Amino acid sequence: MIFSTLEHILTHISFSVVSIVITIHFLTLFLLVDEVVGLYDSSEKGMIVTFFCITGLLVTRWIYSGHFPLSDLYESLIFLSWGFSLIHMVYYFKKRKNDLSAITAPSVIFTQGFATSGLLTKMHQSAILAPALQSQWLMMHVSMMVLGYAALLCGSLLSVALLVITFRKAIKIIGKNNNLLNQSFSFGEIQYMNERSNVLLNTYFLSSKNFYRYQLTQQLDRWSYRIISLGFIFLTIGILSGAVWANEAWGSYWNWDPKETWAFITWTVFAIYLHTRTNKNLEGVNSALVASMGFLIIWICYFGVNLLGIGLHSYGSFTLTSN
Amino acid sequence: METLLNPSKTPKLFVPKTHLFKSSLLHSTFNPQPHTLFSRRLLSITITCKVKTSQGRKNDGKNVSKKILLPDSAPELSNEEVKAKPKSGGGAWGLFRKLPKIVLAVLSNLPLAIGEMFSVAALMALGTAIDQGEAPEFYFQKYPEENPVLGFFTWRWVLTLGLDHMFSSPIFLGTLILLGTSLMACTYTTQIPLVKVARRWSFLQSADAIRKQEFSDTLPRASVKDLGVVLMGAGYEVFLKGPSLYAFKGLAGRFAPIGVHLAMLLIMAGGTLSATGSFRGSVTVPQGLNFVMGDVLGPTGFLSTPTEAFNTEVHVNRFYMDYYDSGEVSQFHTDLSLFDLNGKEVMRKTLSVNDPLRYGGITIYQTDWSFSALQVLKDDEGPFNLAMAPMKVNGDKKLFGTFLPVGDTDSPNIKGISMLARDLQSIFLYDQQGKFTGVRRPNSKLPIEIDGTKLVIVDAIGSSGLDLKTDPGVATVYAGFGALMLTTCISYLSHAQIWALQDGTTVIVGGKTNRAKAEFPDEMNCLLDRVPEIVESSISKQPGSIGG
Numbered sequence: 001m002i003f004s005t006l007e008h009i010l011t012h013i014s015f016s017v018v019s020i021v022i023t024i025h026f027l028t029l030f031l032l033v034d035e036v037v038g039l040y041d042s043s044e045k046g047m048i049v050t051f052f053c054i055t056g057l058l059v060t061r062w063i064y065s066g067h068f069p070l071s072d073l074y075e076s077l078i079f080l081s082w083g084f085s086l087i088h089m090v091y092y093f094k095k096r097k098n099d100l101s102a103i104t105a106p107s108v109i110f111t112q113g114f115a116t117s118g119l120l121t122k123m124h125q126s127a128i129l130a131p132a133l134q135s136q137w138l139m140m141h142v143s144m145m146v147l148g149y150a151a152l153l154c155g156s157l158l159s160v161a162l163l164v165i166t167f168r169k170a171i172k173i174i175g176k177n178n179n180l181l182n183q184s185f186s187f188g189e190i191q192y193m194n195e196r197s198n199v200l201l202n203t204y205f206l207s208s209k210n211f212y213r214y215q216l217t218q219q220l221d222r223w224s225y226r227i228i229s230l231g232f233i234f235l236t237i238g239i240l241s242g243a244v245w246a247n248e249a250w251g252s253y254w255n256w257d258p259k260e261t262w263a264f265i266t267w268t269v270f271a272i273y274l275h276t277r278t279n280k281n282l283e284g285v286n287s288a289l290v291a292s293m294g295f296l297i298i299w300i301c302y303f304g305v306n307l308l309g310i311g312l313h314s315y316g317s318f319t320l321t322s323n
Numbered sequence: 324m325e326t327l328l329n330p331s332k333t334p335k336l337f338v339p340k341t342h343l344f345k346s347s348l349l350h351s352t353f354n355p356q357p358h359t360l361f362s363r364r365l366l367s368i369t370i371t372c373k374v375k376t377s378q379g380r381k382n383d384g385k386n387v388s389k390k391i392l393l394p395d396s397a398p399e400l401s402n403e404e405v406k407a408k409p410k411s412g413g414g415a416w417g418l419f420r421k422l423p424k425i426v427l428a429v430l431s432n433l434p435l436a437i438g439e440m441f442s443v444a445a446l447m448a449l450g451t452a453i454d455q456g457e458a459p460e461f462y463f464q465k466y467p468e469e470n471p472v473l474g475f476f477t478w479r480w481v482l483t484l485g486l487d488h489m490f491s492s493p494i495f496l497g498t499l500i501l502l503g504t505s506l507m508a509c510t511y512t513t514q515i516p517l518v519k520v521a522r523r524w525s526f527l528q529s530a531d532a533i534r535k536q537e538f539s540d541t542l543p544r545a546s547v548k549d550l551g552v553v554l555m556g557a558g559y560e561v562f563l564k565g566p567s568l569y570a571f572k573g574l575a576g577r578f579a580p581i582g583v584h585l586a587m588l589l590i591m592a593g594g595t596l597s598a599t600g601s602f603r604g605s606v607t608v609p610q611g612l613n614f615v616m617g618d619v620l621g622p623t624g625f626l627s628t629p630t631e632a633f634n635t636e637v638h639v640n641r642f643y644m645d646y647y648d649s650g651e652v653s654q655f656h657t658d659l660s661l662f663d664l665n666g667k668e669v670m671r672k673t674l675s676v677n678d679p680l681r682y683g684g685i686t687i688y689q690t691d692w693s694f695s696a697l698q699v700l701k702d703d704e705g706p707f708n709l710a711m712a713p714m715k716v717n718g719d720k721k722l723f724g725t726f727l728p729v730g731d732t733d734s735p736n737i738k739g740i741s742m743l744a745r746d747l748q749s750i751f752l753y754d755q756q757g758k759f760t761g762v763r764r765p766n767s768k769l770p771i772e773i774d775g776t777k778l779v780i781v782d783a784i785g786s787s788g789l790d791l792k793t794d795p796g797v798a799t800v801y802a803g804f805g806a807l808m809l810t811t812c813i814s815y816l817s818h819a820q821i822w823a824l825q826d827g828t829t830v831i832v833g834g835k836t837n838r839a840k841a842e843f844p845d846e847m848n849c850l851l852d853r854v855p856e857i858v859e860s861s862i863s864k865q866p867g868s869i870g871g
């Protein structure tokens with residue numbers, strides 16, 4: 001009982017803190033510079049609080065259920081949002097001031113919001129572990145996969161932001177109220193990135209707009225490359241440890257199971273992304289296109305396959321049909 | 324013969340010429356050895372002027388005099404191909420001799436490789452979209468000719484291209500093989516030469532060349548030696564010669580992609596070995612019965628050869644399940660004994676899911692289970708063994724049932740007691756009218772009275788579903804996995820190079836990196852902040868004073 005209460009409290013704290021962080025981000029867009037700095041610091045502190053809350057949440061669940069908290073979709077979503085905040089923390093400590101929270105904070109709130117929303121209420125109670133999942137490999141395989149998803153999603157969102165900024169001119173020509181267009185294009189965070197660049201450009205550098213836009217896109221490009229490379233490592237380790245596990249549990253290291261296949265497709269797409277980076281001609285917009293394709297493919301791999309509930313990886317499928 | 328020798332010579336074509344580096348540079352080679360900056364820096368450096376020698380020395384005797392530009396990344400192979408053609412115009416023999424080179428050039432083309440990866444990904448996606456391994460009738464129904472999917476896709480496509488068994492279809496395997504050859508060609512023609520370039524380090528002698536780097540800065544009143552110390556502290560390998568400094572870090576990150584490619588090839592080779600040299604089979608054995616491994620195992624490819632261990636007889640001593648408190652199955656166990664030809668027990672083990680049995684290259688997995696029979700006492704007579712039959716009621720959930728006739732067994736419509744079970748734990752009993760009467764657990768000895776018949780359920784006999792396989796490719800594949808994980812991690816390292824030049828009292832610093840472009844300027848600024856400012860302007864002329 002105490003565990004579920006604790007879980008509730010931690011969920012609510014982290015959720016509200018991220019909401020506040022996002023609100024602060026939006027505020028900084030419209031307020032003056034000297035106030036912005038202080039608010040920015042507090043938003044970073046907010047992300048740290050969120051990180052510890054989600055960590056606490058996962059640990060609570062671990063103790064409560066007795067197994068690593070990654071056995072169903074709800075837990076993996078919470079873990080995904082933990083992954084986002086972890087990436088944020090890692091790059092925050094590496095480089096004090098970063099623009100990553102524009103991507104990570106909304107990602108955290110979206111995944112958490114989805115996990116705790118009504119759609120998955122039935123799955124909140126930590127379920128029992130299926131026989132095939134009772135292995136030490138669970139920890140390694142699933143945590144690596146979800147961390148990989150988190151990093152790759154982050155990186156490809158940066159690429160999507162790059163694309164939006166690059167093609168913003170074209171969008172502007174189409175219609176004045178591009179905010180609406182952007183919003184429908186890809187969640188709120190891209191719009192936010194836009195706004196951010198907008199403010200930066202309009203306030204200080206009206207004359208050299210294009211130069212700063214170029215600088216921003218270059219930054220986005222480099223960061224997305226870096227984060228995708230990191231995610232690619234996690235994904236590789238995740239897939240390979242999964243293969244080794246499959247050789248223990250199912251009798252073959254590769255079964256062409258839908259989930260496996262889609263993980264491999266994801267891997268291939270991001271391998272293509274990394275290869276496009278080796279060629280100067282394909283860098284920038286082209287590689288960003290590949291990465292944004294990867295963004296969709298991760299979601300197919302993560303959700304789509306589970307939604308259909310086919311294949312051997314049916315542990316995380318939605319319980320809409322039965323029960 | 325000549326053509327056979329050709330490939331081995333090809334990489335030498337890409338030996339960089341000095342025009343790669345900005346014209347006025349001195350190009351030097353260096354024997355890699357553990358190196359301390361201050362004690363030996365002047366002794367261990369050997370400078371070889373390569374302005375004229377590289378081409379002549381490497382291509383001695385070979386008829387190659389093509390000019391190959393090596394850009395920072397992949398060489399422009401398409402150019403070479405164009406140039407190669409007019410030369411070989413002399414005759415068919417000339418063309419034939421050039422062929423391997425042309426093929427190599429085409430295969431190692433980056434856009435081609437990207438295209439191949441895209442097609443592999445697309446085929447895999449298609450393979451998950453189309454149901455695999457169904458009977459042709461299924462495809463006739465699902466992709467009818469009258470109503471094609473997307474206007475053109477019918478069952479003819481599926482069956483002619485073999486999309487019903489995508490992952491073993493020639494079209495998919497062909498693409499994979501093409502990708503594999505591309506991988507080899509690229510490693511051979513592009514990556515290995517790149518290593519040679521990366522290993523060859525050089526000082527930059529002109530301030531302009533340094534300023535042209537991706538990152539550059541000027542430090543007034545500083546010494547290049549202080550910079551060297553700071554860089555060494557940050558993990559750089561530092562080389563100093565006179566006023567010039569060269570430092571690098573993370574060279575392994577430059578080499579690791581080769582390892583990634585080789586690991587991929589290793590995995591592919593192992594996978595091929597697995598596909599051609601394996602035996603597989605599955606069997607459902609009721610508790611208490613035997614089978615011979617060789618009877619179950621069937622070869623998967625032409626390389627499959629049976630071994631001595633195939634004669635081993637397997638006896639299922641016991642099959643049982645563990646349950647959670649909620650009644651759901653937590654684990655399956657099978658207690659197996661292996662007997663050799665002489666009937667001697669060579670091994671005994673209880674296997675479960677995630678804990679297979681390995682013997683003589685054969686692995687036995689717990690993959691499935693079934694309900695074999697129910698042992699009942701009817702009015703204290705028996706026990707009778709009632710065979711349980713699997714029932715398909717709702718979806719793929721396991722459900723087994725049996726029927727015990729009651730009364731006149733010769734009458735045309737027999738009535739009796741039905742028994743249903745989802746697992747070996749609880750048996751649901753229904754009377755002659757089909758009404759639910761109760762649940763009994765095997766071993767509980769608790770009798771149940773149905774329509775005047777007293778029943779005791781003595782035991783539930785399960786059968787264990789086992790998968791057997793031999794796989795000679797696993798070792799290779801695992802080696803590839805290990806190598807791939809390691810090299811992918813190392814690939815994250817960024818190869819950073821820094822040049823510096825002492826110009827009077829100022830130091831001009833320039834640097835570049837291949838991956839961590841976002842962090843590099845910050846890191847550099849951080850390092851350069853630590854370089855001490857020199858008050859006395861003459862200090863740079865006393866070389867020994869700082870080293871200490």
